[in-house]
Amino acid sequence: MKTHVKALVVGGGAVGTSIAYHLARAGWDDVMLLERDELTSGSTWHAAGLLPYFNMSYATTHIHDYSIKYYKTLEEETGLNAGFYVVGNLRMAQTDARMDEYMLYASTAETCGVPFEWLSPAQIKERYPLVRTEDLKGAIYHPTDGYINPADVTMAMAKGARQRGVMIERKWQVDGYHWTGDHWDVTCTKMVEKGGNLVASDEQIVIHAEHVVTATGNHAQRTAQLLGIKIPAIPVEHQYIVTEPDPALVEWRKSNPEHPVLRDADAKWYVREERGGWILGPYERNAPARFEFGCPDSFRADLFPLDLERIEEEYMSMIHRIPTSETVGLKDDFNGPICYTPDGNPLVGPAPGLQNMWLAEGFSFGITAAGGTGYYLAQMIVEGEAEIDMASLDPKRYGSWMTTEYAARKNEECYEHVYILHHPDEERAACRPLRTAPAYDRQKAAGAQFGQVNGWERPNYYGPLDAPDSFDHDARSFRRGGWWQYAKGEAEAVRNGVGLIDATAFTKHRISGPGATAFLDWFTCNKLPKVGRINLTYALTSAGTTRTEYTIVRKGEDDYYLVSAGAWHAYDQDYLYKAIVEKEAEFGRINAQDVTTQWGVFAIAGPKSRDVLKELIVDADPDTALSNKRFPWLSARDIELKMCPVHAIRVAYTGELGWELHHPIEMQTYLWDQLKAAGEKHGMKLVGARAQNWLRQEKSYRAFGTELGRDATPLEADLPRFVDLSKDFHGKAEMEALGVRSKCCTLLIDGPEDADPWGREALYDGDTRVGRLTSGGYSVHFGKSIGMGYLPPALAVPGTRVQVRMQNRLWDAEVVEDSPYDPKNANIRVDG
Template sequence: MKTQTKVLVVGGGAVGCGIALALAKAGWETMLVERDELTAGSTWHAAGLLPLFNMGYATGHIHDFSVKLYAGLEAETGLNAGFTRCGNLRMAQTDARMDEYKLYSSTAETIGIEHQFLTPAQIRERWPLVRTEDLKGALFHPTDGYINPADVTQAMAKGARMAGAVIERRVQVNAYRWTGSEWIVECERMVEKGGNLVPSGEIFEIRAEHVVTATGNHAQRTARLLGIKIPAIPVEHQYIVTEPDPALAAWRAEGNPEHPVLRDADAKWYVREERGGWILGPYEKNAPARFLYDVPDSFRADLFPLDLERIEEEYMSFIHRIPTSETVGLKDDFNGPICYTPDGNPLVGPAPGLRNMWLAEGFSFGITAAGGTGHYLAQMMTEGEAEIDMAALDPRRFGSWMTTEYAARKNEECYDHVFILHHPDEERPACRPLRTSPAYDRQKSRGAQFGQVNGWERPNYFGPVDAPENFDHDARSFRRGGWWQYARAEAEAVRNAAGLIDATAFAKHRVSGPGATAFLDWFTTNKLPKVGRINLTYALTETGTTRTEYTIVRRAEDDYYLVSAGAWADYDRDNLLKSVQDFMAAGGDFVSVQDVTTQWGVFAIAGPASRDVLARLIRDADPATALSNKRFPWLSAKDIELGMVPVMAIRVAYTGELGWELHHPIEMQNHLFDRLMEAGEPLGLKLVGARAQNWLRQEKSYRAFGTELGRDATPLEAGLDRFVDLDKDFRGKQAMLDKGIRSACVTLLIDGPADADPWGREGVFLDGKRVGRLTSGGYSVAFGKQIGMGYVRPDLAAAGTRVKVRMLGDLYDAEVTEDSPYDPGNERIRQNG
C-alpha cells in the first residue's frame, strides 16, 4: 500500500472525492482514505438536489461549477452520474419572497447563472398539478436538477483515479503529527465484524506534505485529533418518498416532461419526482443536532427513526400545493445526519494554527458543493489563492471562543432557517447575547438593536426607547425596513453634531520585540508610521491580493498596536502567527504577537462637536489645546486621560468627520460611557450603530474588508495606491504588480427607487451588458440618494461615467463619482479647534 504522497484526502464522500479529483487533475500526487466505503456517510442518503440558488457570491460560484462539472462527468469518466436536468422552480407566496428572489437575481447575474421569473399563470400552464392561486410568482433555474449521490461520487472517484489518484477504503485515521515539513498520519485498517466496522489492529503510517479533511459527520473526531475547533455538527434531516401518484403518471404518459424540483420556500420544503411518486424534504423546526462529540462505531449507513409529527405542517402544505398527493401513500422514509455550521456555509480552507492542513467540513449541501469545492480548494492549495474570494468560507471565521453547545444550537437554528427569508439585514437570535461589552446593558436601555459579529453584540441602530407595543424592532425588509429612519438620524447626527459608536469588537493585536519593525515592514504594504503616529496598511496574500487591512499604531520603536476588522479576529491572528514563524525561520529577529482584543474596549466619537465633547473630560495641563491640531494632529495617537480613565486615543474616524477612537481598559468602559454621554448630550451627541456608520464610510469611499477588500483583488485594483510603498519589498509585491488592473473600485451615486437602497450585491450595467458589481450599498445623507461601492471595468472608472445598477429587478441610473465624494479634501477631518 502507498505510504507517501503529496496530499492525503481524508474522507470518501462526495466532497472528499471531488477534492481528490481536482487535486489529481491539477497534477498533485493524491491519495484518499475512507474509513468505510465511498459514500458511506451522509452522501448515501442525500436527496441529490443541485440548488443553484444561493445568496452568497463564493458559494454561488461553487454550486455553479459543480453543476457544470457533473454534466460532463460521463463523457470524462464513462460513468453515468445520474444527472437529471429538470430545472428548479422556487415558488413565492409573498411579495417579500419575490423581493428576495430579485436580490438573488443580482448575485446570479454577476456569476452568470441562468434564471428567469415566472408568473402564477405561467406556472399553472406549464405544470397544472401545482396549485398556484395563492402564489405571487416563482424563480426558475432551467439548468438545475438532481443527481444520484452515489453515482456522482463514484464518477468523481473514477476521474480521480484516471488522473493518478490512489483511493483506499477501510482505512481509519487515528492520529496526525506534523514534523515541520510533512504530516505523519497514523492509520488503521478497519474490518467488518457482525455488521459493524471495527479496528483490525493493523497500524501503519502515511506521510503527506498536505492533508485535507473531508470527514463529514466525523468532524468532531477530526477536531479532537487535530487539537482545534471545528463547529461542524450534524442535524437530523428527514424526507419521505410517496407511492406513485396516478395523476403524475397520467401527466407523464401524455409525453409531458418531468416536473422541475419544486421548492415552496414559504412552506419550507422541496419536492421532486421519484419513480412516479414524490420525494418531500421539509426543513422543519426542532430538528435536533446529533453526534456532538462522536459518531458511534455502530453507526454506518444507518438512519434515525422518522418523526412524522415534527413535519406534519410541512406535509399538509405539500398536499395543498400538489392536491393529487393527498391520497398517495408513503413508500419510504429517510432521517439521517446532515452537517451544518453556525452560519450555514461550509468550512473550506486552512486549518487554524496548523501548516498544510486544509479543512473541507460542514457541508449541508454537500452534493451540490462537492465539485466546486474541489476546484476552488485545489486552486488555493496549488496556486496560493482561488480566483474568487473564499473568505466567506474560511474555517478561521469562527473564533476559538466557540463551544460545542454553541455550535449545536446555532446549527439547529441554521437548519430551520434554510427556507426563511434571507434578508441582508438578517440577525438570527439563537445563543444570544453571548459576547457583550460592559456597556451592553447601558446601550440596550437606550434603544440599541444589536447585531452579531464574531459572537460580539454590536449595535446596528438605536430605536425608540418608548416604542409602542406594536413596534417591531426585528422587522426585516429587502427595502427600507423599520430601522431605516433611525439609521438616517444617526448618520445626520455624525455629519452635524457628534456620534458615539461602540467599536469594541475590533480585532486588536500587539506586535513587539526586536524583530517587530523588520517583520511589519515585510508583512505590510505601507511605510511604517513614526512613534506616536498611525497608518493604514494592508497584508497581502502570496498572490498579491488583499488578505487583511490594518490600522497600525506605533507605540515605541519596536512596539506596535494593530487594529483590524472584528469579524476576522481569529483569521488575522492565525495569519499573523504563521507569518511571524515564516519571518523568524528565514533568520528574522524574535517577534511577539499578542491578541489583546478582549483587553481593550473601543468607542469611536466623530462629528464636528466631538472635540468639544472630549474637551469637557480631558485631564491635561492645558486642556484648551490638548486636542488641537498642533498638539494632537490627524493620524496620530496619544495616551490621554478622560476623567479617571486612561485612554489610548487615535485621531482617525471611519465616518470621515473630525473624530477619535478611544481605546480604553475594558473594565473601565461603563465609567467612560457614562462620562461621555453626560458631556455629549448637551452638544447633540447621539449613539450611532453600524448601519449608519456603513453609509457614512461609503460617502468617503472608505473600503471595507470583506466587501471591497478581499482575496480576489489587489490594493491597486481597490484604488489604494497611496497606502502601497513600491520603494520597499513586501510579501506579495511582485504578484500584485503582475496582476495589473483587472477591474477598478469605484463609488457610485444612484438615482434608485424611493423605498429601497442597494445592499452590495447588485450588478452594474452599460448598454445592457454587465460591466461590474456592487460590493457595498446604502443611503447617503449628504447627497440624499442611494450610494454604493464596487468594481467595474477599468475603462469605466473615471468620475462622471454613467452606468446603471439593477435593484429589485429594475435598472436605475448611476454615476461614478470622484473618490471620497463627501469632503474630498478632508477638510472636516483636519479641522482645528
C-alpha cells in the first residue's frame, strides 16, 4: 500500500469516489481513496437515488446539472451501467404561491441552461391518468433527469477512477491528521470483521499526503474532532417506504412509459415507480437529528427503527394524489441517516484554519451533487479556483460561534423545510435569537422584523408596532410581500430626510505592525488610503477574481481598520489570516485582531443626518465639526457623541450624506437612545436591510455574494476606479489575463405592478439569453423595479434595451448609467 500521495480522499461514498475520479481526470496521477468499510456503506447504500434539479442556489444548480450530464457518460467510459433511468421529474403545485415559487426557481434554472416545461392540470392528467389533478394549479417538468441506482453509479465512478490510476483502499480508518508544514501525516488503522462488527486491528500506517479531502458523510463529526474544527454536518432521520405492486400501475406500464419522479411539494413528498409499486419519500415534521457527537463505530449499513406514525399525513396524501395506491400493501421500508447542514447546502471547499485540507461534507442530496462536487472541487484544488463561484457552499459560512446544539436543531428544521415554500425573503425561526447586539430589545420594541446574518439578528425592516411576532412570516411572498410597504417608507425617509440603520454585524479586523502596509498593498488591488482616510478595495483569488471586499480605514502609518461583509466573517478572516501566515516572513511582523464583537455600528444617512449628529457632537465648534472642511467625504475621525466615543467614517452605503458610527459595543444602548432622541425632531426613521439593499442599487453599489464573487474580476464588475494597475498585487496578472468576459451594469425595469426581481432572473436580447441579474428590488427614486447583473460588454452600455424574465414573462428593461441616482455624488458631498 502506497504511503506517499499527492491527494488523499477520505470516504468511499458517491461524493468521495467522484472527487477521486475528477482529481485524476484533472491530471493528478497520485491519488488515493480510503474507505473505512466498503464502498457505498454509508448513506449511499440506502439513498433513493433521486436526481432533482430543483434548487434556488446558482452554484448548486450548476453542480446538479453537471452530475446529471456526467452520469450519462459513465457506461461508455467504464462499461458499467450506472442505473440511470431518465424518466423526468414532475413537480406539482396545489397553490398559486407554489407556482410562484416554481417560476422564481425557473429563473435560476434558466440562467444555468437547465431545460424545463410547464404543464397544466389537464396536461398532467392527459399524460399521467393515475394522478389526481383537480386540486392542482400546474407543474414544472424536467425531462432530462430522473433517478439512478446509488450503488451502481458509485461503482462506475470508482472503476473510472481506478482506470485513471486512483488507488482505492477499503477497510482503512483514519485516526489522526497532523500537518507537518508542507504535507499531512494521516494515521490510518486497518479495520477487520469480528462478530459482524467492524473493529480496529493493531495494524497502522501513516500516509503522507500533500492534500487531503474529507467526504466522510455520517462520520463528519468524528472528522471535525480529529481536525479540531467545527463542521455543522449532522444526519437527520429520513424514512421512505416501498409498496407492493399496484395493479393499475402494472396495467398502465404494459403500453406506457414509466412515470416521472412525482413531487407534490405541498404534501411534502416524492413518489417514483419501483417494480410495479411505488416508493414514497416524505419530508415530515419532527424527524430527529442523530449522531450529534459522532457516528458509532458499530453503525455500518444499518437503519433506525421505523416511526410510521410520523409520516401518516404524508402517506394519506399520497393515496389522495394516486388513488390506486390505497389498496396496495407495504413491501419494504427504510429509516436511515441523511446528513444535513443548517441551510441544506453542502460544505465544499477549504477547511477553516488548515492548509491543503478540503471538506466535502453535509450532503442531503448526495447522489445528485456527487458528480458536480467532484468536478468543481477538483478545479479548486488543482487550478486554485472553480469556474463558478463556490462561496455559497464554503465551509466557513458558519463561524466559530456555531455549536452542536445549533447545528442539530437547524438541520432538523432544514429537513422539514425541504418542501415548505422557499420564499426569497424567508427567515426561519429555529435557534433564534442567538447573537444579538445590545440594541436588539429596543429595536424589537420599535417593531423590528429581524433577519439572521451569520447568526446575528439584524433588522430587515420595521413593521407595525401592534403586529404579532408572526408578522414577518405572514408578510413573506414571491412577489411584493407585506413588508414591502414598510421598506418603501424607510427608503423614502433616507432619500428625503434621515434614517438610522444597525450595521453591527459587519466583520471588523485591525491589522497593524511593521509589515502591515506592505502586506495590505500586496493583498488588495487598490491604493492604500492616507492616514485618516478610507478606501474601498478588493482581495483577489489566485485566479484573479474577487475574493473579498474591504473598506480600509488607515488609522496610522502601519495601523489599519478593515471592514467587510457581516455574512462572510469566518470566510474573510480565514483568507486574510492564511495570507498573513504566508507573507509575514517576506513583509515583516503583522498583527491581526478580530474586533467584530468589540465594536457596534450604526449607519445614519439622509439629507438631515448632519443635523441629527450636530445635536449630539461634543466639539469646540459643533457647527463646523461635521463640515466638508473638517470632515470630508471618505475620511474617518474619532468624535464624541455625548458620552460615547465614536470612530466615525463618512461613507454611506445608501448613497446619501451619512456616516458609519463605530462605537464600543458596551455603549450601544446609550448611543441608540441618544440618536433616537436627537432624531425625533428631524423625523428620523428606523431603517432595515431591505430598504438599504434597494438604495444601494440606485447607486450601483456592488455587493459581495451577488455582483462580487469568485466568478468575476473587479474589472468585470466594472470597478476600474478601485484597481491600481500601477502596482503589483496578488492575482493581478491572472485578472488581466482573463480580460472582461462580461460586465456588471444597472438596469431599470418596467416590470409587473405587484413584483420586483430578486436577482436570479435571466436577461434576454430578443430570443437570445444574454445574461442574468444578480440583485433586484424597487427604486423609490424612479418608481419602478431595479436590478443589477451581468451582460456581454457590448450590451452593458447605457441605453441598451433588454428583457428580464419574471413570472414566466419577459419584461422590458434598460441599461442605465452607473449610479443612476445622483451620478455626480452631489448629495453625498453636500456641505453644511
